[in-house]
Amino acid sequence: MLMQVRHTTLSVETGQHSSAGRKALNQDFHGAMVPDGPALVHKGIALAVADGISSSPVAHVAAETAVKSFLSDYYCTSEAWTVKTSAVRVISAANSWLFSQTKQVDDLDRGHVCTFSALVLKGRKAHLFHVGDSRIWRLSGQSLEQLTEDHTVRISEQESYLGRALGVGQSVDIDYAVFDLHPGDLFVLTTDGVHGFLRAKDMADALLAGEALDQTARTLVEKALAAGSNDNLTVQIVRVIDIAEPGADDLLNGEGTLPPAPLPKVPGTHEGFRLMRGLHATSRSHIYLAENEETGEPVALKFPSLDLRGEEDYLRRFALEEWVARRISSPHVLKASTYPQGRQTLFLATEFVEGQTLRQWMIDNPHPSLETVRGILEQVARGLMAFHRKEMVHQDLRPENIMIDTSGTVKIIDFGSVRISGVMEAAPSLDKGEILGTHQYTAPEVFLGYLGTDYSDQFSLGVIAYEMLTGRLPYGAAVARATSERAQAALRYRSATAVTERVPDWVDGALCRAVHPVPGKRYEALSAFLEDLRRPNPAFSSDRFVPLAERDPVRFWQIVSAVLAVLCAILLFQLFGNS
Incomplete structure (x- = not known):
């Protein structure tokens, strides 16, 4: 059974206060x-603050839109994406909408323009996103450290303008x-109505006073007003109580806590499926053809290996397979099936694919x-692109893991x-850095201890393409030995x-680039x-001189x-x- 030691959950304490100050309208939003x-x-815990430009009558709408869209849309992004990918895409989308509204008035000073700062706490990391002159701070010991850089352009001591903001351009x-x-970490988000009138030391003293965070935020706003602030004022504070140590059951929504299924008898039944015959068995898993008893749909059932069901990492990865399948939608990726009962x-x-593996196809078609070959590679x-769009790397692409249906x-x-x-x-401790793929198809950088990337999958695809056309591997077995x-x-x-001779020079050039030992010298896409x-x-082109050592190293030597x-x-x- 996949068991996890009890873990702590990321937990925080928050406080906030916002005021229009001496202005009639509060154009800040948090x-x-x-x-x-x-x-x-x-996805973690998210905080955001925005400050609309004072010259615009709709700046408060811009600030509210930026914050609300971030806090709602960020949590709708793929669970497989990193914080950076998710947040940047959501912020960029909000910026595009704000800019479309600004274009309608054709006047930046009256447009949907605002600053924006966000903080996302996930796992054991704090992620910061920033545009404009709002600020994010961190209390370090007795001092307050500014983590952001103001995007302001100073013309003189009295005059400056925003050099960067949401709603100003099509991109940001x-x-x-x-x-x-x-x-115990403490982070603070402020608009310029606060930090423009308080010294960092004065802010740190208030944060260290030991008041409840809501009261601390109110105190900072009141101090800024007393210091002469004539702008809107907003303060958000978050204190980290515990950081996360998530286990596999958290990441897999509870699926990791299920005990491994016993190997079924064939013919027989298992939890709503009628097993018909075995399809494939290895030291790592057993696969059967079965039928959903409710719908009659043919499915493939995969059961954990008897020998490995005591290994936690193996069972975590086994459960992760379905997690992956349910988050990718592509006709060229195996689909997860439904279960007739809990x-x-x-x-x-999974869906049952009636056909053959690419390995068997290559045996049956030695000279395609x-x-x-192009048609198969493109599919x-x-x-692979469906994986990469979700920030997933397959890491074990090989002919045995590719099916061709009828x-x-x-x-x-x-x-x-x-x-x-x-x-x-979210849980870096679960990434053991193992070489998980088959060595003949694994990219060279993985043997040096680097994590697999999109470029690594490209290398594997290039090796498969080379093998389909030549029946050989581009480096033989040398890659696995090159550590x-x-x-x-x-x-x-x-x-x-x-x-x-069936491979033209220009196709050979493409294959050579795709399987280059250096990831940066492969294709960008x-x-x-x-x-x-x-x-x-x-x-x-064939006009380009290619040394014999590159064209045919065996003959060269x-x-x-x-x-x-x-x-x-x-x-x-x-x-x-001469002797």
């Missing part, structure tokens, strides 16, 4: 969201920073046409090695054109790789060896001939 359950683990640059969290044990139900790439549709299967950025961000940067620098790509497989890239042998023979002849 808000906080402290969810519970899975949202607390996957957002400052981002991340900090470690510790119990599960009592840990097993997986280039167009056939696999679309499946209609020719290609699907990526087996999600036991998937790395999910948002989940690992140092020096060894990887010595890796030499064997030209596919040298292996078979999978779509670019696919494009170069379909249309000749001038950079890979054979020639070098032969030349050296001849030279040795000449030297020996001269040596003995």
Whole structure:
């Protein structure tokens, strides 16, 4: 049974106060969201403050829209996304809407323009997002540290203007920073009506006075008014009580606590499914063809290995497979199936793909046409892109984990090695840094201890493409043995054109780039790789001189060896001939 030691939950104490001050209208807006359950683990706690520009009659609408849209939309983003990806996309969307409203009046001073600052606490990290001159602070010991930089342009001592704000342009640059969290940390968000009239020391003294946080926020506003503030004033304070140590059951919404299902008898039934026959069995899992007793739908049931069901990491990854499947929607990724009744044990139900693995297809079709290979690769790439859009890396792409059904549709299967950025961000201790993929298809950087990325999946796809066209691997078995940067620098790509004349030079160039040992020298996007497989890239044209050592390293070294042998023979002849 997948058990977890009792963990602490991220918990905070908050306080806030906002006032119009000496103005008739409060154009500041602030808000906080402290969810519970899975949202607390996957998305964290969010606070935001915005300050509308004083010249605009609709600035208060801009500030309210920015904060409300952030606090609602952020929690609607994918649980698999990192905080940065989720927040930046939501803030950018809010900015686009505000700018569309500003364009209608064609006057920035009267537009939907505001500053914006947000703080997201997730797991053991604090994430900061900032545009404008509102500020985020952190109390460090007895002093207050400013974490943001004001985006103001000073013309003189008396005159300045905002250099960056929401609603000013179609796009916006957002400052981002991340900090470690510790119990007792205290963060403060303020608008310029407060920090423009109080020294950091005076603010720190108020924060250290020991009052309740709501009262502390009110005290700071009153002190700023007493110091002559003539602007709206807003203060938000959050104190960290405990930081999170989430376990697998938190990340998997309770699925991790299910005991592993026993291996079923065939024919037989299991929790609403009628088992028909075994499909596949390895040391890691057993897969059966079954039928949903309620709907008659054919499904594939995957059961945990008997030998590994005592290993917590294995069971966590097993449960994570369904979590992944339910969050990806693509015709080229295996879909999770429904359960006819509430599960009592840990097993997986997915759609049944009637067909064959790519490995079997390659055995049956040892010399496929280039167009056939393109068609398969493009479908696999679309499946990979669905993972990457969710900030997931498959990490075990290989012919055995790709299915081709009877209609020719290609699907990526087996999600036991998937790395999910948002989940690992919430619980980094669960990421053991193991090499989870099959070594022949694993990118070189993974053997150096780096985390898998989109580029790593691209390498795996490139190796599969090379193998489909040549029947070989671009580096043989050398990649798995290259566990140092020096060894990887010595890796030499064997030209596919040298292996078979069926591969044009320009296709070989695309393959070479996709499987380059250095991630930064691969394609920026999978779509670019696919494009170069379909249309000749001038950079890979046959007119370009390619050294023999690159085109055919085996022949190159054979020639070098032969030349050296001849030279040795000449030297020996001269040596003995003169004696």
